[in-house]
Every structure is written in structure tokens, then in C-alpha cells.
Amino acid sequence: MADFLTALAQIFAPDTLLYMALGSVAGIIAAAIPGFTVTMAIVLTLPLTFTMEPLQGIAVMLSVYVGGYTGGLISAALLGIPGTPSSVATTFDAFPMARGGEPGRALSLGVWASFFGTLISTIVLVVAAPPLAIVAVRLGPWEYFSLIVFALTIVASLVGHSLMRGLIAGVIGLAIATIGPDPMMGRPRFTFDIDMLAPGLPFLVVLIGIFAISQLLSELEGTPGAPREAALIPSAIDFKTWQVMREALGQPVNLLRSSLLGVFVGAVPGAGGSIANLLTYDQARRASKTPEKFGTGVPEGVVASEAGNSATAGGGLIPLIALGIPGSAVDAILMASLMVHGISVGPRLIMENGDLVYGMFIAMVVASLLMLVICTLSMRFFLRVTAIPTSVIVPVVTVCCVAGAFALNNRVSDVYLLGFVGLAGYLLKKLDYPLAPLVLGVILGPIAETNLRRALMTDGDWTVFLTRPVSAALLVAAVLSVAWSVRSHLKGRRMLLDA
Amino acid sequence: MREPAGSGPAPSDAAPAGEVAAERARLVSYVVLFAAAAGLYVVSLSLPTSRWEPLGAGSFPRLVMVALGALSLVAALGSVRKLRRLGAAPAANPLVAAFFARHRVVVAVFAAFAVYLALLRPLGFAVATFLFLLAAQLLIARWSWRGLALAIVVAAVFSFGLNFLFATVFMVFLPRGILG
Numbered sequence: 196m197a198d199f200l201t202a203l204a205q206i207f208a209p210d211t212l213l214y215m216a217l218g219s220v221a222g223i224i225a226a227a228i229p230g231f232t233v234t235m236a237i238v239l240t241l242p243l244t245f246t247m248e249p250l251q252g253i254a255v256m257l258s259v260y261v262g263g264y265t266g267g268l269i270s271a272a273l274l275g276i277p278g279t280p281s282s283v284a285t286t287f288d289a290f291p292m293a294r295g296g297e298p299g300r301a302l303s304l305g306v307w308a309s310f311f312g313t314l315i316s317t318i319v320l321v322v323a324a325p326p327l328a329i330v331a332v333r334l335g336p337w338e339y340f341s342l343i344v345f346a347l348t349i350v351a352s353l354v355g356h357s358l359m360r361g362l363i364a365g366v367i368g369l370a371i372a373t374i375g376p377d378p379m380m381g382r383p384r385f386t387f388d389i390d391m392l393a394p395g396l397p398f399l400v401v402l403i404g405i406f407a408i409s410q411l412l413s414e415l416e417g418t419p420g421a422p423r424e425a426a427l428i429p430s431a432i433d434f435k436t437w438q439v440m441r442e443a444l445g446q447p448v449n450l451l452r453s454s455l456l457g458v459f460v461g462a463v464p465g466a467g468g469s470i471a472n473l474l475t476y477d478q479a480r481r482a483s484k485t486p487e488k489f490g491t492g493v494p495e496g497v498v499a500s501e502a503g504n505s506a507t508a509g510g511g512l513i514p515l516i517a518l519g520i521p522g523s524a525v526d527a528i529l530m531a532s533l534m535v536h537g538i539s540v541g542p543r544l545i546m547e548n549g550d551l552v553y554g555m556f557i558a559m560v561v562a563s564l565l566m567l568v569i570c571t572l573s574m575r576f577f578l579r580v581t582a583i584p585t586s587v588i589v590p591v592v593t594v595c596c597v598a599g600a601f602a603l604n605n606r607v608s609d610v611y612l613l614g615f616v617g618l619a620g621y622l623l624k625k626l627d628y629p630l631a632p633l634v635l636g637v638i639l640g641p642i643a644e645t646n647l648r649r650a651l652m653t654d655g656d657w658t659v660f661l662t663r664p665v666s667a668a669l670l671v672a673a674v675l676s677v678a679w680s681v682r683s684h685l686k687g688r689r690m691l692l693d694a
Numbered sequence: 695m696r697e698p699a700g701s702g703p704a705p706s707d708a709a710p711a712g713e714v715a716a717e718r719a720r721l722v723s724y725v726v727l728f729a730a731a732a733g734l735y736v737v738s739l740s741l742p743t744s745r746w747e748p749l750g751a752g753s754f755p756r757l758v759m760v761a762l763g764a765l766s767l768v769a770a771l772g773s774v775r776k777l778r779r780l781g782a783a784p785a786a787n788p789l790v791a792a793f794f795a796r797h798r799v800v801v802a803v804f805a806a807f808a809v810y811l812a813l814l815r816p817l818g819f820a821v822a823t824f825l826f827l828l829a830a831q832l833l834i835a836r837w838s839w840r841g842l843a844l845a846i847v848v849a850a851v852f853s854f855g856l857n858f859l860f861a862t863v864f865m866v867f868l869p870r871g872i873l874g
Contacts, residue, residue, distance in 0.1 A: 362765055363762065370734070370762055382741065415799045594826065595852075595856070597823075598819070598856055601868060601869070607814060622723075652746075652747045655748040
């Protein structure tokens with residue numbers, strides 16, 4: 196109870212609420228701009244939180260996260276362009292609804308569905324994370340190493356178009372993590388007498404380079420100087436806030452089913468808002484008495500897709516808080532921000548930093564409320580940001596990345612590293628390697644190595660990973676996830692050949 | 695997407711030229727990764743072992759490099775098979791030239807970014823950033839006097855303004871360079 200009250204006091208401090216409100220605005224704006232992802236917004240926020248208290252910093256980043264999932268709705272509904280990959284299904288019905296003369300209703304429905312989706316996912320998070328952590332603290336280094344192997348294989352299986360490239364990306368991440376001092380004895384590895392490599396590659400610089408710089412370069416691939424598509428904004432938009440809230444609440448089954456599905460998808464490492472968005476939309480259509488109307492602007496479609504993608508935010512925090520395993524790139528960044536403050540993330544997080552975890556639960560609720568208020572009051576302003584030209588956004592955000600990378604350690608060499616990593620990330624992206632497994636490999640690499648070495652210090656026999664039941668089950672699950680992915684790939688190819 | 699000139703045997707009618715070029719590029723990446731994994735595996739052999747534990751500093755990197763090498767090899771073999779299926783020989787082609795031709799703006803902006811990073815220390819954040827922002831906006835946008843005015847305003851705000859923000863709010867002093 197004391198932890199809860201401490202957390203409550205920290206979150207409701209005026210400066211924290213102000214920073215969270217700014218974070219919500221930043222997330223909404225970032226996601227409303229097509230091509231600027233939620234991940235990039237969180238990466239850019241990270242350096243700004245270093246001077247804050249750990250809970251304050253993480254609360255701000257959660258606000259960006261929650262705001263970002265909603266911001267994607269704006270360009271999806273009004274332009275028919277998903278602002279983020281997690282709002283693809285939102286375009287199916289929100290855009291026709293807006294085109295049909297009800298843009299305010301489309302936006303309001305999406306905002307309310309996002310709000311309820313986040314709330315439901317937070318409730319599941321509060322209920323599920325503590326018991327899971329109690330089980331997880333009993334895991335030894337054998338189980339932990341196997342858990343990381345499982346997480347990496349499942350991420351590689353679910354992200355991108357090719358399992359093989361997903362696995363390679365994950366292993367590249369592990370290889371990057373081996374540069375610099377080894378995590379147990381501190382012996383230098385692969386530094387080749389280069390000063391820049393001596394402390395290892397700072398994973399935050401890798402994160403910024405891989406996600407932000409590579410994405411910004413990709414944004415330049417369109418026609419030079421082409422203006423963004425004109426927004427479909429009529430002179431007056433009537434949001435009908437309360438009426439639409441009743442409309443959203445009038446679909447309790449759809450709302451609950453979509454939110455719970457979103458939580459489940461968010462909790463699975465590698466799956467995320469983009470999958471949840473499509474899956475929940477599909478389920479809503481299957482359950483509907485009038486599935487043929489989906490795609491013409493029905494409210495059920497908007498509610499399902501937005502509740503589903505927003506609920507992944509809480510779902511993704513379950514493995515992060517309970518196991519110390521980030522399920523997505525955004526969760527990896529949240530984990531990194533805690534590590535920067537010297538907080539070790541793992542099953543003991545709840546026991547050793549209860550106030551922080553309670554604070555994260557409260558922050559999720561507050562962030563969703565802030566998002567709701569901000570979106571309702573200032574949606575008209577956010578509509579304008581979709582018109583900012585690429586020629587301004589890309590250079591400005593690039594400069595923000597440079598300033599952020601420098602601020603991490605006050606080292607110009609980190610900025611040079613940012614350039615190299617950004618270029619490498621862009622080339623990998625062009626070659627269709629998924630980047631999320633790579634980043635998870637960089638973050639989980641030292642944890643995997645430490646647990647592997649600890650496990651073998653206790654017993655030098657490698658078969659112990661197979662004789663301990665939980666470890667064996669996790670390794671079997673890893674093999675099954677790869678086998679399932681290969682099977683799906685072969686099945687898909689066979690269907691393509693038959694067609 | 696056009697197939698670059700001089701790219702070896704023509705692919706079959708069913709194989710889109712872009713798909714063949716992309717697969718060739720991926721094959722090159724698998725070979726590069728395999729070579730890197732093999733090289734780093736050899737380097738890791740010289741890392742010291744430990745008296746206190748069965749695995750030393752080099753064991754985990756060796757494990758990772760073996761995994762990377764094996765996966766790259768399997769992927770490369772799959773890529774060669776795919777190229778044969780597409781009716782194209784897995785020969786080298788001017789991938790780099792074709793890439794540069796298709797991504798002129800990306801290459802130009804990244805080149806400006808590289809110069810910016812090189813000038814960051816001597817010129818300082820504010821001046822180097824102003825020049826980069828101006829150059830990058832002009833490279834990306836279509837030329838107009840209005841665009842130039844906007845570019846100058848944006849460059850000034852996000853170079854000197856950002857420098858001021860970091861120094862006064864976050865107490866982070868970005869490189870000062872010629873402004874001392």
C-alpha cells in the first residue's frame with residue numbers, strides 16, 4: 196500500500212502531469228504524421244527523460260506510447276493513410292465514415308475505443324503481471340537463457356516476411372552485443388584497438404540509429420518535393436463526444452473482445468499493434484450479423500481496430516514487468532530507459548521497485564485519460580500537422596536524433612556511431628531484414644550470455660538445459676515456433692503456386 | 695522497377711526484374727554476413743579462457759558467430775535456389791550503381807549528413823546544424839523563394855534554438871566549435 200501511495204504521489208505531481216501531457220501531445224502528433232512511427236517518437240523522447248526521476252521518465256514515455264497509438268487514427272480516418280502500421284485496419288471503416296460526411300464521429304469513435312482499450316489492457320496488466328513475476332523469480336539461469344532463446348525465435352517468426360532473415364537479424368543483434376567488455380569478467384572483445392568500440396556499442400545509440408535514422412532515410416524515397424496528400428477536412432467537424440461515447444459503450448462485446456485480443460497479441464513477443472489491429476477487425480467482422488457492411492464505414496470496425504491496437508500497450512508490458520523480456524521495440528526502449536537509471540529489469544522488478552511498477556500501472560490510466568482529454572479538445576489542431584512537408588520533418592528529426600545521441604554520454608564519437616548504425620539499419624531494411632529482432636538481440640544479448648555462463652558454472656553439462664522441465668519446455672516451444680513458421684511459409688508458397 | 699543494364703542472363707518472363715535484383719542484393723548480404731561471422735569467429739579464438747568457469751569471454755561470441763554463419767549459409771543456399779527458380783544466374787551485377795541511381799535523394803541527404811557529422815566538432819552544433827538543415831531541406835524540396843525562406847527559418851530555429859534549449863533546460867552542452 197505504501198508503494199502504491201508513493202507512486203500515486205509521484206504521478207500526480209504537477210510537473211509529472213505536465214510532462215505527461217506534453218508526451219501525449221508528442222505521441223499524437225508523431226503518429227498523425229504518416230511515416231513517423233510511435234517507436235521513433237519514443238526513441239526521441241528517451242534522451243529528454245534522462246534528467247528526470249525514473250518513474251517520471253517512464254510515465255512520460257508511456258504517455259507518448261498511448262498517445263501514439265491514438266494519433267495514427269487521425270491520418271487513417273481523414274486521409275486514408277495509416278499514420279502508423281498499427282492503424283491499417285482503422286482505414287477500412289474510419290476513412291469511409293469520414294468520406295461519408297461524418298469525420299468527427301469517426302475520430303471520436305476511435306478515440307473512445309482507444310481509451311477503453313487502454314483501460315481494459317491496464318486492468319489485465321495489473322491482474323496478470325504480479326502472479327507471473329512470482330512464478331518467474333523461481334526461474335534459474337537455465338530457464339532464463341531458454342526463455343530468451345524462445346523470445347528471440349518467436350519475434351523472428353512473427354516479424355517481417357522471412358523467418359530466416361528474422362533469425363539472422365536477431366543473431367546480428369546478439370553479435371553487436373558482444374562488442375566491448377564481456378559482461379562477467381570485463382575483458383575487451385572485438386574492439387580492434389578502436390577507442391569508439393572500447394566501451395561497447397551503447398544500445399541507445401543503436402536504437403536511435405536503427406529505428407529513427409533508417410526510417411528517416413526511407414521517408415526520402417518518394418518523389419522529391421511532393422506535397423502530402425491534401426487532408427479531407429471539411430470546414431466544420433462535429434465530434435459529438437458524449438453521444439459517440441455512448442455509441443462505443445453500446446458495443447460491450449465488441450469492445451471487450453477486441454481489447455482482450457489486443458492484450459493477448461501485445462503480450463506475445465514480436466506481435467504488436469499492427470497484428471492486433473487487423474486481427475480484431477477480422478474477428479469483429481466474423482462476429483457481426485452484417486459482415487458485408489464492413490468496409491463501408493460501420494462503427495463496429497472502427498471500435499474493434501482502435502480498441503485492439505491500443506490494448507497492445509498494456510499487453511506488451513506484461514512480459515516486460517513480469518519477466519524482463521521486452522515483446523516489442525517500444526517495450527525494449529522502455530526497458531532501456533529503466534536500465535539507464537540503474538534499475539535492473541526482471542522478475543524481481545515488482546518486489547524491489549514496487550513503487551515504480553505501481554507507478555507504471557497508474558501512469559497507463561492517467562496517460563489514457565490525458566489522451567482522451569487532449570484529443571477531444573484539440574483534434575482540430577492535430578489535423579494540421581499531417582500537412583507538414585517531408586522536406587522539413589526529415590532534417591529536423593534527424594538533428595533531434597543527433598542531439599539525443601550526443602546527450603546520452605556527451606561523446607561526439609556516439610554521433611559518428613549513430614551515422615554508421617543508421618546507414619546499416621537502412622541497408623538492412625532495404626534488404627527486407629526485420630529490425631525489431633535485431634534490437635531485441637542487442638538488449639537481450641548480455642542477459643542471455645550472463646545466464647548461460649552462470650548456468651554452466653553450476654553444472655558444466657549442456658544437457659541440463661534439456662533435463663530441467665521448464666527450460667526444456669521453453670526450448671521445445673522455440674523449436675515449435677520456428678517449425679510452425681516454416682510450415683506456414685511453405686503452405687503459403689504452395690497456395691501461391693497452385694493459384 | 696527496371697533491371698539495371700548488364701545484369702547477366704535475362705530472367706524468365708515470370709520473374710519480375712525487381713525481384714531478381716532484390717534477391718541478388720540479399721545474396722550478397724548473406725555472403726558478407728557469412729564472411730564477417732567466419733572472421734570474427736577466428737578473432738574470438740584468441741580471447742582468453744577463464745580459470746573460474748567453463749565458458750570464457752570468447753565462448754558466447756563463438757556460439758553467436760557459428761549461429762550467424764550457419765544461418766547465413768542456409769539463407770545463401772536458399773537464395774541461389776530461388777534465383778535459379780526465377781531463371782537468373784546468381785552473378786554479380788551493378789547493384790550499387792543501380793541503387794545510387796534509384797535513391798539519389800537518399801544518397802545526397804545521407805552524404806550531407808556525413809559531412810555534417812564530420813563538421814560537428816570543428817564548427818560546433820549550432821553552426822553545423824544550421825548548414826545541414828538548410829542544405830537538406832533544399833535537397834529534398836522543390837526550389838522556390840518561399841521554400842528558401844522557410845528553410846532558413848526552420849534551420850535557424852532548430853539549430854540555435856535547440857542548442858539553447860539543451861543548454862538551458864537539460865543542462866547538456868552540445869559541441870560549441872567556432873562559437874567557443
